Amino acid sequence: MTLDEICRRNGLRFPTKPALIMGERELSWKALDTRVDRLANALLTQGLKRGDFVAVLSANAPEFIEIYFGLARAGLIAVPVNYRLTANELAQILGHARPALLIVAAAYVDKARDLEPLLPGLRRWVIGEAALADAPRYEQMLAAAADTPVRSPAAETDTFAIFFTSGTTGLPKGAMVSHLNLSANGFNQFVADGSVRTDINLVGTPLYHMGAVFMAVTYMMLGCTQVILEAFDADQWLRTLARRRCSVALLVPTMINSVLNCASLGEHDLSSLRLIFYGGGPMPPAVLRRALDKLRCSFTQGYGLTETLEASFLVASDHVLDGDEKQQKRLASAGREAVDAEIRIVDADSRDLGPGEIGEVLVKSKSVISGYWGMPEETANTIRDGWFYTGDLGYLDEERYLFLVDRVKDMVISGGVNIYTKEIEAVLYTHPAVLEAAVIGLPDDQWGEVVTVVAVVRPGASLSEEQVIEHCKAQLASYKKPKLVKFVAELPKNPSGKILKRELRKSL
Structure with missing residues (x-):
């Protein structure tokens, strides 16, 4: 269709049922x-x-x-x-x-x-x-x-x-x-979310972006009402959710962090909230644990790109706070393949790698695009033999849970060693004084690149460069610890909430 x-x-x-609500x-x-x-x-x-x-x-x-x-x-x-x-x-x-x-x-x-x-x-x-x-x-x-x-x-x-x-x-x-890309993704998401026709979707991410569109299309396919916010604001999101009794919403990790740190969080009745769907960037496990504890709803994570839509899901039953060691580890994963998707992990020569081996993530599904408009060379380089080369680095475990470790372009190579920024960022978010953080590599004559932390300190807290380095050193191998720490008032983000590491590199 x-x-x-x-x-x-x-x-x-459903002729009289509300399709769209705004204000x-x-x-x-x-x-x-x-x-x-x-x-x-x-x-x-x-x-x-x-x-x-x-x-x-x-x-x-x-x-x-x-x-x-x-x-x-x-x-x-x-x-x-x-x-x-x-x-x-x-x-x-x-x-x-x-x-x-x-x-x-x-x-x-x-x-x-x-x-x-x-x-x-x-x-x-x-x-x-x-x-x-x-x-x-x-x-x-x-x-x-x-x-x-x-x-x-x-x-x-x-x-x-x-x-x-x-x-x-x-x-x-x-x-x-294509139309098929989005409708096929909708069926995958129905399965992952346990979607029902009585759901009410709160649209808080930008509608020019794929995230808001695929979430709206998915729930509109079922006849669900869409409640629209002009732009995301944590307090307004909470107020609207409570007033309109919304049951599902898409948020990226930075937005979830904003909701958790919103002063009015405890003032609103959020009992209608059934599920938060999250994706669009790394979710620090510390933030996810706080969200599971504070928001008291189910969570589904989707992994994908604009070009692939959702390739894998970490479903609600995988979000176990007090589970065994295996369940705890899964909280840091991107889940398993969507019903209609297949994932491969390959080396630089496109050879398949085994469980636990880190390589580039490839995706095949009906939700993968046909190509880039007016860019045949870029299309041919990215889509080969039906497989989309994502540019993400990760591995599959024995049960095919996908663990992402970095973007190929974000990985830091220091002294010839690959260092994955996502791992360091997960540790940074466990520090009580850190509100937000990003890790990048900056050029260095001796090491090629050095691990650099850019952090936003939580209001009312204090934090020094030495404290950040010691916090990382206590939980990571010594070669992974940051050599530089910069403090900023806020991290640059695009309107969909993704941290723009490219802008950070330019500014430092």
Whole structure:
């Protein structure tokens, strides 16, 4: 199926049930399906044709989700872009994608104006009341369009959206994600999450990013209500969850850490919360233990990339706080393969490695993308014989639990020895004075690279470089201990919550 069928089917099955909620706004499944038809008709009457790209520049809003489905119904391809980028950065991405139309939220019309000389002739629609020369308003376009049902001309293997990778290690690449990629991932996630139709999903991560989209698609496939936050704020997340009785949510580890350290955590009734799905970066075991203890809900971890979606899951039954040694160790893993996925660990020559041997993680599943838009060489280098080369380092144990040790580009090579930053970061988070921490390698004439800690100290606490080094030395082999420690007020993150080690290296 194409993903717009989610709206049509739920409009028939649950016509009055809320599909989307944001603040005081509610949209039923039937109303959403009608708006999706109107949007598809509006786009087609403007001369857009199957396979054209439409860019979206907006913070989280109900319109963002209906645009995804409206484009799908018209056979068009969404190009969601990060609203925090500068006009020059946006022009680089949009110049590569060459969209036929840009739909921009009122808050970002100034950026749209700045784009005019960089991308002359780009048509625009505006969501909201802001004025932009020659740009019609989104609601006016929908109101003028017919609500005649539209059947998508797309196939399930056609591209649904171009998601630009988060760029934590380099320039963004446009991942071509198909309808099938997302629907196949949804079925995998149903199994992992134990999803039910009564679930209510709290959307707090950015809707231009794959994480929020696959979580929404998964639960919308079941007819579940989506409660949308414009942007993540720990206090607002807690208040909204309690008010709307949300049962599931996706958070990245840095967001979970923010919730755990939020002053209002104990003030809200979180009894409706059934499950937190987490991923998108390393989860320090110390943070996970605190989350299991404080939030009193189930947890599922998903491992994957924008290009692979979820390849493995650490399911709720694996999250055992007081289990035996094997169960304790599994808390640091990324779980086992999804139903539809297979994982291999290979060496630099693509030869398979045995249990416990560290190598590059390869993934094969229906959720793996077909390639990168306009980058055939990058596609050929990354997808070989149906296997996606993730750039992550890890190993499988005897029971095929996946343990990630680092990104290939984040690994520190000091004195010719491989040092995995994730291992050191896990130790740092056990120190009571550490709020957040990241480990990077910095150039060194003698050692090639030296292990460097960049840490944020918990408010009211004190911490010295010597204390950090001694804490690591007590729990790690001597060669792994940091040689440098830098303290900062905050770590640079992208809007989806991932720590940008690339920016740290530039700043030190």
